[in-house]
Structures are given as C-alpha cells and as structure tokens.
Amino acid sequence: MKRKPVKPLLIFGRDSWKCQLCGQEFQDGQLSPHHRANRGHGGSPVSDRPSNVLSLCSLCNGLIESDAVEASRARILGIKISRFDAEIAHLVPVKMFVESTREWVLLDDNYGATLTQDPDEGLSE
Numbered sequence: 080m081k082r083k084p085v086k087p088l089l090i091f092g093r094d095s096w097k098c099q100l101c102g103q104e105f106q107d108g109q110l111s112p113h114h115r116a117n118r119g120h121g122g123s124p125v126s127d128r129p130s131n132v133l134s135l136c137s138l139c140n141g142l143i144e145s146d147a148v149e150a151s152r153a154r155i156l157g158i159k160i161s162r163f164d165a166e167i168a169h170l171v172p173v174k175m176f177v178e179s180t181r182e183w184v185l186l187d188d189n190y191g192a193t194l195t196q197d198p199d200e201g202l203s204e
Contacts, residue, residue: 085127087112089190091134097176100139100149100158110134113143115158115173116165126165130186133158133173156181157198172198 090112097104099113113135118126135143135158142149143159153159157173164171172183172195184192 085112085129085132086190090129090132093129093186093190093192094134095176097134098136098139099133099173099175100135100143100153100156102176102181103136105136109136111137111140113140113158114165115160115168115171116162119162123165126162126168128165128168129188129190130169131165133175133186157183 087110088107091107091110094110095104096106096110098110111134112132114126115131115133116126139149143153144150150159157171160168160171169185169187172185174181175184175192176182177184177192177194183195183197185195186192
C-alpha cells in the first residue's frame with residue numbers, strides 16, 4: 080500500500096503555525112516542512128510521514144542543516160533524529176511549542192500530538 084504524501088498545511092496547523100525551533104509565529108508560505116529524520120538523496124517513503132515532519136522557518140531550517148551548534152540543539156529537542164529512526168519517529172519525543180511554552184510531545188501519523196514526559200525524567204545522575 081502506497082503511503083499518502085505529507086500535507087504541509089496540516090503540519091503547520093498541528094504546530095500552531097509556529098517555527099518549532101525559534102517559536103516565532105508565521106503566516107502561510109513562510110514555514111517549511113522539516114523532516115526530523117533526513118530523507119536522504121531521492122527521498123524515502125518511510126520518512127515521509129506526519130510523525131517525522133515539523134514546521135520550521137527557513138532561517139532555522141537552514142541553521143540546523145549548516146551550523147553544528149544549532150544541529151546539536153535540534154537533536155537535544157528531538158527536532159533532528161537519526162535517519163534510521165524515521166520508521167519509529169512516532170515513538171521519539173520532540174520538545175514543541177504548546178501554547179507559549181515548550182512541552183515534550185509524541186507526534187502521530189494522523190497529524191496529532193500527545194503530551195508525554197521528559198525522556199530524561201527519572202534518569203539518575
């Protein structure tokens with residue numbers, strides 16, 4: 080069964096029209112769908128699913144692809160994940176803007192998001 084392509088407007092709506100890195104709100108046409116797990120050359124049907132896609136402004140999207148410090152920050156927040164995790168992106172939490180604060184959520188493949196606990200909570204130091 081062929082997977083339906085991700086619909087950017089549904090991603091932007093789920094994400095409240097905010098860049099999930101800088102938190103700034105944008106209008107239609109100013110956000111880009113960002114794949115948390117890179118698609119690789121030629122794209123991958125496995126990675127083209129709503130749980131693997133977030134809204135980013137073009138500035139932040141470019142920064143996390145070109146600046147090592149911003150890429151590390153994006154990994155800590157779950158905005159970037161290993162390309163090998165594309166199939167399980169729905170199980171990898173991401174810290175997104177919910178209202179005006181960042182919260183850990185799990186994304187699903189029906190354009191939904193569910194609050195979850197901090198993945199580091201309960202780990203001993």
